[in-house]
Amino acid sequence: MGFFDFLSGNKKNKGSKNIAKDRLKLVLVHDRASMSPEVMEALRRELIEVISKYVDVDNNNIEVELNDNNNQATLVANIPINQIKRSRNV
Amino acid sequence: MGEVIVITSGKGGVGKTTTTANIGTALAKLNYKVVLVDTDIGLRNLDVVLGLENRIVYDIVDVVKGNCRLNQALIKDKRLEGLCLLPAAQTKDKNAISIEEIKKLTNELSEIFDYVIVDCPAGIEQGFKNAIAGADRAIVVATPEVSSVRDADRIIGLLEANEIKETRLVINRLRPQMVKQGDMMDIEDILDILSIKLIGVIPEDEFIIVSTNRGEPAVNNPDSMAGKAYLNTARRIAGEEDVPFLELEVVESFLDKILKIFKK
Numbered sequence: 282m283g284f285f286d287f288l289s290g291n292k293k294n295k296g297s298k299n300i301a302k303d304r305l306k307l308v309l310v311h312d313r314a315s316m317s318p319e320v321m322e323a324l325r326r327e328l329i330e331v332i333s334k335y336v337d338v339d340n341n342n343i344e345v346e347l348n349d350n351n352n353q354a355t356l357v358a359n360i361p362i363n364q365i366k367r368s369r370n371v
Numbered sequence: 372m373g374e375v376i377v378i379t380s381g382k383g384g385v386g387k388t389t390t391t392a393n394i395g396t397a398l399a400k401l402n403y404k405v406v407l408v409d410t411d412i413g414l415r416n417l418d419v420v421l422g423l424e425n426r427i428v429y430d431i432v433d434v435v436k437g438n439c440r441l442n443q444a445l446i447k448d449k450r451l452e453g454l455c456l457l458p459a460a461q462t463k464d465k466n467a468i469s470i471e472e473i474k475k476l477t478n479e480l481s482e483i484f485d486y487v488i489v490d491c492p493a494g495i496e497q498g499f500k501n502a503i504a505g506a507d508r509a510i511v512v513a514t515p516e517v518s519s520v521r522d523a524d525r526i527i528g529l530l531e532a533n534e535i536k537e538t539r540l541v542i543n544r545l546r547p548q549m550v551k552q553g554d555m556m557d558i559e560d561i562l563d564i565l566s567i568k569l570i571g572v573i574p575e576d577e578f579i580i581v582s583t584n585r586g587e588p589a590v591n592n593p594d595s596m597a598g599k600a601y602l603n604t605a606r607r608i609a610g611e612e613d614v615p616f617l618e619l620e621v622v623e624s625f626l627d628k629i630l631k632i633f634k635k
Contacts, residue, residue, distance in 0.1 A: 296553020301517050302560050308517075309524055309564065 314347050321345065328358060337364040373404070373481040376488050376608070377506035379530075381522030383493030385514045386543040389579060389589075391490040392420045393598070394510075396588040397605030399454035403485040406445065408477070409459035410502040411492040412467055418458045422586020423448065432460040435472040441479065455484070465498035477505030486608075495529060503530065508537040510570060510608075514544045515556040524565055539570035541604060546575045571604030572616055573597050 325345045332338055339361040346357045378391045388411075395407040409417035412432065418424040429444035434457070448454040457480070460467060480487045491502035503509065509530050513523035523540070530538050542561055549555035562569055576597035582589040589598035590605075599617060606614045 298550075298553050298556045298560065301556055302564070305517050305520055305564055308521060312521065312525065313528070 321347070328360075332360060336362050336366060339363050373483070373485045373487055375477045375481055375505050375507045376486060377491050377503050377509045377535075378488060378512060379491035379499065379502065379509060379526055380493065380512040380519070381495060381526040382513075382519045385512050385519050386573070386579075387493070387512050388416050388420050388490055389583065390510070390512050390541055390543065390573075390601070391417060391488055392588045393590050393601035394605050394608065395486070395488045396421075396451060396454060397590045397602045398486050398488075398609060399448075399451050400590065400602070401605060401609060402453065403609065404453045404483070405486045405488065406455040406457060406480050406484045408457045408480070408487060408489045410468075410473070410489055410498060412459045412463055412465050412498065413461065414492065415459040415461045417490050418446075418456060419586060420583055421448065421456055421588065423456050423458075424586075427458050430458045430460040431476070432463050432467045435468055435476055441476075465492065465496065465501070468501055470501055470504040473501045474505040495525065499529075503533055503535060506535055508539070509535045510539050510541055511567070512541045512543050513561065513565075515542060515546075515550075515561060520556070520561060520564060527565060527567055538567060540565060540567045541571040541573065542569070543573045544575045545572055570607050571600060573600045573604070574617070 325343065328345060329338060329340060329343060342361045344357075344359040348355050348357055378387050378394070380387050388409075391407055395405050399405045407417060407421070408431065409415055410431070411417070415430075418427060423446050426446050429439040431444070433439045434441055434444045444457055446456045446458065448456070477487050477489065487505075489502050489506060492498035511523050511526055511530070513519045527538055540562070542558060545558070546555055550557045558569065558572060574596045576589070576595055578592060578595040579589055579597050582592065582595070582598075588601075589595040590601050592598050596617065603614050603617065
């Protein structure tokens with residue numbers, strides 16, 4: 282760090298705005314991921330509906346969770362299958 | 372039919388009331404008929420910012436409860452044709468009005484005025500729900516700080532959930548010098564995080580304090596940077612296209628200039 286940088290208040294790690302931005306992005310992943318129970322229930326219901334078209338699923342043992350690790354939010358669905366439906370395509 | 376626009380932010384102290392007063396005054400200066408509605412019941416402030424505090428007889432709660440006619444509660448700003456205030460009640464609490472009552476009221480006002488600007492209280496409780504109930508569109512005010520942007524994000528989500536058709540952002544109290552130094556988030560940083568369209572950028576301006584002291588909105592002062600920025604914002608709200616964003620130039624001090632020469 283040169284003398285004049287010191288005078289003008291320049292630091293090596295220039296500017297705190299990037300810290301602000303990174304922290305905000307992370308905190309918003311968490312904020313946005315906390316969906317209301319109603320929304321989660323609707324998501325679960327519609328997921329089952331779609332998947333049931335193709336496979337016979339065990340409705341009572343389905344788990345749908347929203348996780349967020351580090352910088353990535355993920356939707357994890359654990360859906361036990363009873364039976365795969367017979368293909369109707371030729 | 373006029374439009375109902377709610378000014379909101381989530382976080383307190385970011386300039387909702389100042390923004391309401393200035394945008395409202397600016398729209399009236401552009402010859403629209405404007406009413407400003409203070410829904411911050413119990414913490415009334417729009418009246419003092421506008422300099423109309425001595426003329427209040429009836430308030431918003433009196434109107435919805437039928438204690439007076441709408442006309443009796445509306446305070447006409449004698450300095451500016453077309454600008455009215457419907458003040459909040461100071462002695463009641465935020466549950467004094469219901470969502471249905473406020474919807475009916477803003478609907479009635481929109482038949483008389485071109486713009487019904489609703490000043491929303493801080494927070495996301497009943498007062499917020501009331502304020503947004505009758506709104507056609509919303510303006511979210513945020514300052515370039517972590518706490519304000521975070522709250523703005525939450526508010527934008529709630530506005531979407533309440534099916535407000537159009538939400539726009541006003542970035543308030545931007546300090547160009549700090550942005551230049553990399554110590555304040557700039558406009559793009561904030562838009563990137565919130566993914567929302569911008570309708571105004573207001574620079575930090577000491578004159579806002581002076582104008583609030585006097586009870587005269589800053590848009591009345593042609594020398595105020597914030598006043599100019601609010602006027603431009605109002606023109607965009609009124610649908611004018613291609614209103615330029617102010618060049619927020621940093622005035623370099625003598626020392627800055629000398630340092631620059633040495634750095635070259």
